[in-house]
Amino acid sequence: MMRRRSTPSLWWKLSWQLSLVIIAVVTAVIIGLSIYGAMILSPNVAVEDKITAALAGAAERDAQGQFQLRDIPELRLLKTQNSGLWFVAATTDGASVSYGTVPASYAELAHLVHLFEDADIRGSVGTNEIASVENVQTAIGEVRILFGGFADKGWPVLALLAGTYPIYVPLLVVALPAIFLAVPRIVRRALARVSDVADKASQIQPRQHGARLPVEGIPKEVAPLVIAFNGTLERLENELKKRQRFLIDAAHELRTPIAIMQTRIDGMPEGQERRRLLNDVARLAETAEQLLDFERNDQATDLHEAVDLVEIARTVVADLAPQAIAAGYQISFQSEVESVERRGSPSALPRAVSNLVRNAIDHGGDRGMITVSISAGGRITVADEGSGIPAEHQELVFEPFYRVTPKSKGAGLGLSLVKQIVANHRGQVSLQSGSTGTQIAIDL
Incomplete structure (x- = not known):
C-alpha cells in the first residue's frame, strides 16, 4: 500500500522562509555595523574594559590624600599578560600615576591626561603605537587613563557586539515576534484570493x-x-x-x-x-x-417560475393511475396542505414526479399500494410495497443507465433524470428501501 505524502503548505513555507530572510538581514546589519565600527574605532576597543576594570578597583588615596593604585590581583594579571603595557592614570585635579615605558611620542601628553575624557590617538610618524584615553568611575571619583602596549588586542567586533547589546537586543526582542506574527498574516492575505478560487473550483x-x-x-x-x-x-x-x-x-x-x-x-x-x-x-x-x-x-432555463407542487403531484397521479391499476396496483394521493408553492421548472418537475411513479409501477412487484404524498414543507414522497432494493444497489440506482437487474424494464435513466432535475433546483433526493417496499423523497 502506497503511503500518501502530505501536501506542503505554501502559506507555511512562505511564512517561515520570509521570516528567516528578514532575521538574516537584521543579523547581517548588526554584524555589518559592528565590523564598520571596528574599522573606524581604536583597535584598543576590545581591551578597554580590561584596563578600566582593573584600574577602577585599584584606584585609592593614601593617608595623606594622594592618588595611588593598589596592587590588586586583576592589575597584576594584566601586567603579567602584557609585558609592553604602559598607562598613565590621572584624576581630574591633575594627580597622576604611571606604569611602564610611555612612548616618546606620547610622553608630552602624560601631564595632560586629566584634560581628556575620551580619545583615540594613532597615525603619528614617530611611532606605530596606538594609544587610547578612557574615562572610568572609581571609589575616589573620576579617573582618566592614557594607555597602550597590549600584546593581544582581542576581537574588536566581538567587543562592539558585547558593548552595544543594549541597542540591538531590545530591537530583536521587539522585531522577532513582530516578524513571526506579521509575515504569516501578510502571506495569508496575499493567498486569500487563491483560497477563494479553490473554494469556487470545488463548487x-x-x-x-x-x-x-x-x-x-x-x-x-x-x-x-x-x-x-x-x-x-x-x-x-x-x-x-x-x-x-x-x-x-x-x-x-x-x-x-x-x-x-x-x-x-x-x-x-x-x-x-x-x-x-x-x-x-x-x-x-x-x-x-x-x-x-x-x-x-x-x-433547462425555466427554473424560477412559480409552481404548485400539490397540483403537479395530483396531475401526475391522475395521468398515471390507469397505467398503475392496469399493472395490478392501487394508487393514492395524499397532501397535508391545499397548495405548496415553489420556484422551479413547470416542465421539468412534473417529469421528475412522473418518473418516480413510473419507477414504482415498474419495480413495485405488480401488487400493493403506490402512495404519492406531499408534506407542508414541500417534500414529495412516492412509496411502493414491493420487495425493495438491495442495499448494495441503493447508492447506484441514481446513476445513468444503471439497472438493478439487467433484464428489468426501462433504460436506467428515470431515477438519474430525477436526481438531475432536483439538483438543478438545489434540492435533494433521498431513498429508503427494505423488504416492505421503497420510498423515494424529493425535498425542494
Whole structure:
C-alpha cells in the first residue's frame, strides 16, 4: 500500500522562509555595523574594559590624600599578560600615576591626561603605537587613563557586539515576534484570493455551464494556472455540448423509425408476437424520450417560475393511475396542505414526479399500494410495497443507465433524470428501501 505524502503548505513555507530572510538581514546589519565600527574605532576597543576594570578597583588615596593604585590581583594579571603595557592614570585635579615605558611620542601628553575624557590617538610618524584615553568611575571619583602596549588586542567586533547589546537586543526582542506574527498574516492575505478560487473550483458541478474561476485579484504567479484551468473548463464544456447535441439529434432521429415500426406492428395480426413487439417498441420509444429529457433538462432555463407542487403531484397521479391499476396496483394521493408553492421548472418537475411513479409501477412487484404524498414543507414522497432494493444497489440506482437487474424494464435513466432535475433546483433526493417496499423523497 502506497503511503500518501502530505501536501506542503505554501502559506507555511512562505511564512517561515520570509521570516528567516528578514532575521538574516537584521543579523547581517548588526554584524555589518559592528565590523564598520571596528574599522573606524581604536583597535584598543576590545581591551578597554580590561584596563578600566582593573584600574577602577585599584584606584585609592593614601593617608595623606594622594592618588595611588593598589596592587590588586586583576592589575597584576594584566601586567603579567602584557609585558609592553604602559598607562598613565590621572584624576581630574591633575594627580597622576604611571606604569611602564610611555612612548616618546606620547610622553608630552602624560601631564595632560586629566584634560581628556575620551580619545583615540594613532597615525603619528614617530611611532606605530596606538594609544587610547578612557574615562572610568572609581571609589575616589573620576579617573582618566592614557594607555597602550597590549600584546593581544582581542576581537574588536566581538567587543562592539558585547558593548552595544543594549541597542540591538531590545530591537530583536521587539522585531522577532513582530516578524513571526506579521509575515504569516501578510502571506495569508496575499493567498486569500487563491483560497477563494479553490473554494469556487470545488463548487463547480459536472454539468454547470459557463462556470469559470475569477482571475481578478489573483497573484500574477498563480494567474496562469487559473487561466489554464478556465481554458480546460471551456474545452470540456464544448465537448459536453457536442455530446449533448449528438444525443438529442440521435434521439430525434430514432423517433421516425420507431414510429414506422409501431405502425407496421399495429398492422400485424393480433397475437402474442404482436404484443411482444409492441412492448419492445414502447420500451425503445420510452428510452428515446428519456434520452431527450435527460439532455434537455441539462439545458433547462425555466427554473424560477412559480409552481404548485400539490397540483403537479395530483396531475401526475391522475395521468398515471390507469397505467398503475392496469399493472395490478392501487394508487393514492395524499397532501397535508391545499397548495405548496415553489420556484422551479413547470416542465421539468412534473417529469421528475412522473418518473418516480413510473419507477414504482415498474419495480413495485405488480401488487400493493403506490402512495404519492406531499408534506407542508414541500417534500414529495412516492412509496411502493414491493420487495425493495438491495442495499448494495441503493447508492447506484441514481446513476445513468444503471439497472438493478439487467433484464428489468426501462433504460436506467428515470431515477438519474430525477436526481438531475432536483439538483438543478438545489434540492435533494433521498431513498429508503427494505423488504416492505421503497420510498423515494424529493425535498425542494
